[in-house]
Amino acid sequence: MSTVDNIGTAGALTATKAATKEGPAAAQDRFMTLLITQMKNQDPLNPLDNAQVTSQLAQLSTVTGIDKMNATLEALIGSYQAGQSLQAAGMIGHGVLSPGSTLTLTDGQALFGVELTEPADKAQVTIRDAAGKAVRTINLEALGVGTHPLPWDGKGDNGVAAANGDYSFEVSATRGEQKVGASALAFGVVASVSNGTQGVKLNVPGVGAVSLADIRQIL
Numbered sequence: 001m002s003t004v005d006n007i008g009t010a011g012a013l014t015a016t017k018a019a020t021k022e023g024p025a026a027a028q029d030r031f032m033t034l035l036i037t038q039m040k041n042q043d044p045l046n047p048l049d050n051a052q053v054t055s056q057l058a059q060l061s062t063v064t065g066i067d068k069m070n071a072t073l074e075a076l077i078g079s080y081q082a083g084q085s086l087q088a089a090g091m092i093g094h095g096v097l098s099p100g101s102t103l104t105l106t107d108g109q110a111l112f113g114v115e116l117t118e119p120a121d122k123a124q125v126t127i128r129d130a131a132g133k134a135v136r137t138i139n140l141e142a143l144g145v146g147t148h149p150l151p152w153d154g155k156g157d158n159g160v161a162a163a164n165g166d167y168s169f170e171v172s173a174t175r176g177e178q179k180v181g182a183s184a185l186a187f188g189v190v191a192s193v194s195n196g197t198q199g200v201k202l203n204v205p206g207v208g209a210v211s212l213a214d215i216r217q218i219l
Helices: 003-023 025-040 050-089
Strands: 095-099 102-105 111-114 120-129 135-142 146-152 163-175 178-179 180-187 192-196 199-204 206-210
Touching: 050 192, 050 199, 095 111, 095 192, 095 199, 102 111, 111 120, 111 163, 135 146, 163 180
Parallel strands: none
Antiparallel strands: 095 180, 102 163, 111 146, 111 180, 120 135, 120 163, 163 178, 192 199, 199 206
């Protein structure tokens, strides 16, 4: 390969790097400068190959196009996140159900939820205290597919009111002899909204940071 060809190849590579670091306009200027230098220094007996120039221009065009596309996507993502933030802000102060297996008992009142992927003939919820001891077992009849908010009156299986505090629970469901997919849902009230590298999050005390996609029901 001739020195002129090497300059052409270097020009394309340099322009590609420039498009990444400096943006499309700077990359084009750098490329044209190298191309003019290449043409001025070409061997008259071995002139620059038109196909090579076309190839270099195509490379620059591709890199520039990708850079512009990335900028457009970033703008769309920013606009989408801004819209999500506004939507999420409207949920502040509202109760929500999201994946989780904790519940808080306050003066004989607690709320949680169950999500089923299939209809169930029977379902069972077991509530446990901080030590893991079963406090209350709730047997449920037929439930359909979807999300089901459920209350707990705070009483244990012995009829005695349980102490205020945090508890955990687990759920199982069957249809006939077959197990049905059942998930526990924690209840909490949205306190604030944050927007970071992981997207828009709802801050729910007692539950944690919850994404909009994780919200199963707004109460």
